[in-house]
Amino acid sequence: MNVTVIGLGPMGQAMAGAYVSGGYEVTVWNRTPAKADELVTRGAKRAGSVEEALTASELVVLSLIDYDAMYAILEQAPATALVGRTVANLTSDIPDRARRAAAWLAERGAVQITGGVQVPPPVIGTPEAMTYYSGPKDAIEAHRSALEVLTGIDYLGEDPGLAVLYYQIGIDMFWTGLAGYLHGQAVAEANGISAEQFLPNAIKTMDFRYFLEFYAPRIAAGRHEGDVDRVSMGVASLEHVVHTTRASGVDSSLPAAVLEVFRRGVAAGHGQDSLTSLVDVLKR
Template sequence: MNQVSIIGLGPMGQAMAAAYLDAGYAVTVWNRSPGKDTALVARGARRAATAAEAVAASTLSVVSLIDVDAAYTALADADLDGRVLANLSSDVPEKARAAAGWARERGASYLTGGVNVPPAGIGREGASIFISGPGEVYGQHRAALDVLGATDYRGADPGHAQLYYQLNMTMFWTAYTGWYQAVAIARANGLTAADILPYAGYTADSMRAFYEGSAPLADADDPDGTAARLAMCAASLDHVVHTAADSGVDTGILAAHAALYRRGVDAGYGADGTARLLGLLASPQAAAAR
């Protein structure tokens, strides 16, 4: 029988354990605080008293904790020799690389993952997970990991799955915060989130065309301003900031965006395109290296 252990039963870990039960796996679960495994145990999951016991129960352990440091704490007393850890916890690429080394020193194989859906999407069509680490280990356990979501292998570097994931999160969080900024302005003017939702959907859908159009220019460092000049963008952002201010809504996040574009204009790039933003966003060391 296929076996897997789940380390960590927050909403994501619970969804992962449920998906494995749905797929007919023998599932062992562990969580630091009691009570989160009740429904899973009722469905047939085995409760481990310790994380070490959970790791011992299966060759593959899927880790879903707050970060890498929490995994170190949870697994400190576990015998990892010959085991496979698939750490799907969010963290930064360098910490993922360090954790892979930590696992190797203890005889374990280590895969890093970045989950691209919320808990409700686990095991459902459209779910995807970035995975990186040793290719042969991924190949051996791909079928088990695909139970959670279609895996997208990003190579042997254990940091790459987290890099791709954090890139997605960069876009997600700025867009999601922008949604609430818009809702706050709407509410200040007597509108509701429901009133602007259709237009938010249109804007979100249209972003794909902006990404596709700007990617070649960004990769070529092409400052062509035919489609969008920084001066035009800066003026538009000023209007957004003033609309928020006139509505009595906090402008801190919007002002930061506007300042970036204005910096480009002040540097003499007003007639150039938005690819100029990359130079403004790069660290001085990275800019010099290019």
């Protein structure tokens, strides 16, 4: 029941805190040592060096801003400190860097489990929390109970880049979707409609489940017939959105960018096809 957590931003603090609450012997290290203070008062041990942090536990959880921070930290310790460690790298970055980090750690005798955490810090340790994982299945199984203190395990496969890829796809959808909400609310505010007033409509509009379940099988089958929607209809609709936005005095760069994608779809000959044909336009 030993675990080391390196990186004590809001996420690392939530993780180390969940281990302390779960009765683990928790060793923590952070570039800015003061961020460990509260955890230390709760029973965590502050490592005096990266080497001490790595050698304290077989399972080492990394929660850092990016993989450059991982190298900056791990290179402070002699390479021997990594031998035999399982590094649960729950740092977000890009798939290729996750693959390179797995190879880098393997050269030093450690195994990387890659993770992409799907929830914010307050949800860590609750039943709804999930993390995409990839990497060696046996390493994940060996540490299943410790990993499940943090979140459930959504295992994707052996490729160390896969968890990061799924994470980035989800975050892509999250940021563009959330930006859509913020933009729409800016138009609402400019017209005197408060966020609270519009909230019930926003919730209904942002619930894409029906569309996802309708479109996904068609995208998978490469079926883009315009029987229920057409790209040219989308162009007309987005032009109305852009005009309404500008008339409200609001920055129209977001809907204008979406309009541009739709126009490219029409230019590519998909005017009478379904919106799903835009997947092919974007892939080009």
